[in-house]
Amino acid sequence: MNKKKGVSYAKWGYIFALPFCIAYLIFMIYPIFNTFSIGFTNMTDRLQMQIAQEEMMGIEPTVQVELLRDEEGNLTIFDNYKFVLTDPNFWSSLKNTCIIWGVNFAPQILLALVLAVWFTSTRNKIKGKGLFKVLFYMPNIITAATIAMLFTKLFDYNKGPVNDLLRMLGVIDSNIDFFSDEFASKAIVAFVQFWMWYGYTMIILISGILGISPELFEAADIDGANGWQKFRFVTLPNLKSIMLFTLVTSMIGGMTMFDIPYMVGGQGGIKGHIRTLSVYIFEMSFTGGKLYNRASAASMLVFVMIAVLAAIIFFMLRDKDEMARHKIEKAQTKAYKKMLKEEKAKGGVQ
C-alpha cells in the first residue's frame, strides 16, 4: 500500500462514491425518516384529500398534518404504536409470518443439506448433477406473483388439478376446499416458499462444502470414518457459519414475505389465515382507509426486528482478516508515535 500515491488522488475516491451517497440519501435515508415521522402524526389518506381539496378551492386549510395530540393538546405521539401493538391483526400477522417461515425453513435447510452432501460426495458420483441443480433452482427465478397465482389455480376448489388428481387416485371422494382451511392454506403458502427456495439454499451449501479443505476429508478417510461420521464431525462443524448466514438471510426474507401470501390470499389474507406482516402493512397503508400513520408505526416495528437480524449478519460478514490487519496497523502506528515521543523526551539521542 503506497500511502503517498493515494493522498493526491484521495478526492477522486469521494467523487466516485458521490452518486451512491446522493441516491442513498434521497431514496433510502430520507424515506426511512419520513416513514418514522409519519408514524407520530395524524396523516391518513382522508386528511391528505381534505387538504388537497381545500387548497384547490383556495380556502385556508382547516386541517393539517401534525403530531398526534389529545383534546387538551398534550402530545400523544405514540398512539399509532399503541394502536398497532394492541391490534390483534398485527399479532396474528406476526404469528402467521413466523409459522409460515418456520414451516418452510426447517424442511428447506434439511433437504438442502442432504442434497448438498450427496452432490459433493466423492463416493457416490451422481450423474446429471448439473441438470438437477438447474431444475431445483428454477422456481426461484420465476416471478413469485405468477407462482402464487398458479398454485391458487392448482389447488382450486372447483377446477383444480390437485383435486382432480386426488380424486383420480381415489384418495378423496369429493373436492377439498383447501383455502378455506386455516391449516391447509398456511401449509400451501409454506410449501410454495419451500419449493421456491430449497434449490437456492442447496447451491449455497454446496459451495460451502466445496470450500472446506479436502485435507480434512482425507484425514477422516485415513482415520476410517464412515459417511455419517464425516458428515457429523467434518462437514457440519465447518458449515456452521454459512448455515447461520442462510438462516438469518432467510429470516429477513421471511419477515418481509409478501408476494406469495398476498397473491394467494388477496386482501384480507383469506380470513387472515395467511396475512403476513408485509400484507398487513400493505393493506393498512394502500387499501381501504389508507392509514399511513398507523402503517408507518407497524413498518418501524418490523424495521427494528429486521435491524436486529441484519446486525447479526453484519458481524458475521465483516472481513475478519482486514479487521485484524487494521488493528495491527493502528497498534504499530501508536507504538511508533510513542517511540518518537520517548526519543524526543530523551533529547533525540540516537
Place this chain on the structure above:
Amino acid sequence: MAKRKNKVGPVVAHFWIYVLLILLAILSILPFWIMFMNATRSTPEINANSLGLIPSKYLARNWNVIGTKSFNAMTGFINSMIISTGATALSVYFSSMTAYSIVAYRWKMRRAFFTFIMAVLMIPSQIISIGFYQMMYSVGMNNSFLPLIIPAIASPAVVFYMKQYMEPALPLEIVEAARIDGAGEFFTFNRIVIPIMKPAIATQAIFAFVQKWNELFVPSVLLTDVKKYTMPMMVSLLKGDIYKTEYGSVYLGLSLTVLPLFIVYFLLSKYIIAGVALGSVKG
C-alpha cells in the same frame, strides 16, 4: 480414497437417491408443465379434467380471449422491460463505480463507508415504502417509472459483490500506468476498469434484472394506472371476475408473464447457478 467392500448397500442407496432426485425434478417441472399445457386447452376440456399433460389446440382461441380483456401482456412486457433494463444498467454501472472508489483510492472515510454499506446490506425496500410513496406523491412522481429506476444507483448488495470481485481482479498497477500515460480518472474507470469487471457485471446484471422484473410490492404501491402495470402486477388482473370461466386464458396469461424468464434461465442457467454459488443474491 477408501473404497468400500460392501457393494450392495451403496447400490440400493444410490437407487433411492435417484428416486428422490427425480421426484424433486418432477416437482419442479410439473406445475409449470400443467400451466403451459392448460394454456392450450379450452374451458370444457379443463372442466372435464384440469390435469392436462398433453397440449390441445385452443391456444389461438385463448389468446384471442385474453386480448379482449384487461390483461395486456404486451404493455406489461414493455413496462417491465423499461424498468428492469434501466434499473439494471444504473445498478451495475454505479455499483462498479462505488466499489472502485473503495478499492482504488485511499480516502479518509473509505473504511467507514464500506462498513456502512455492509450494515445496510439487508434493509428491504418495502419497509420504507410509506415514506417513499409520500415523497414521490408530493413531487407528483407516482405513476412514473423513474422512482423504480433511479434508486438502483444505490444498490448496497451489488456494491458489496463488486468490491469483493474487484479487489483481486484489478491490479492497481494498471491504474497507475494509465495515469502516467495521462489518462483522466473517469477515462480510466470507463475504458480500463469496466472491461476488467465484465464477468462480474454480467452476473450481477442477470440477478438485478430478474429481481427487478419479479418485484411486486414497490410497483404495486407506486403504479395505479393500468397502462403502467408491470408483468407481475398484470397477474393480479387475472384474478378478476372477467376471467372466471376462461380457465385456459388464465393459464395462458400466467404463461406469458414467465415465458421471458424461462428463456433467459435456460440460456444462462450455467452462469446463474455459478452466480448463486458465489452468494450473489440475497434471500
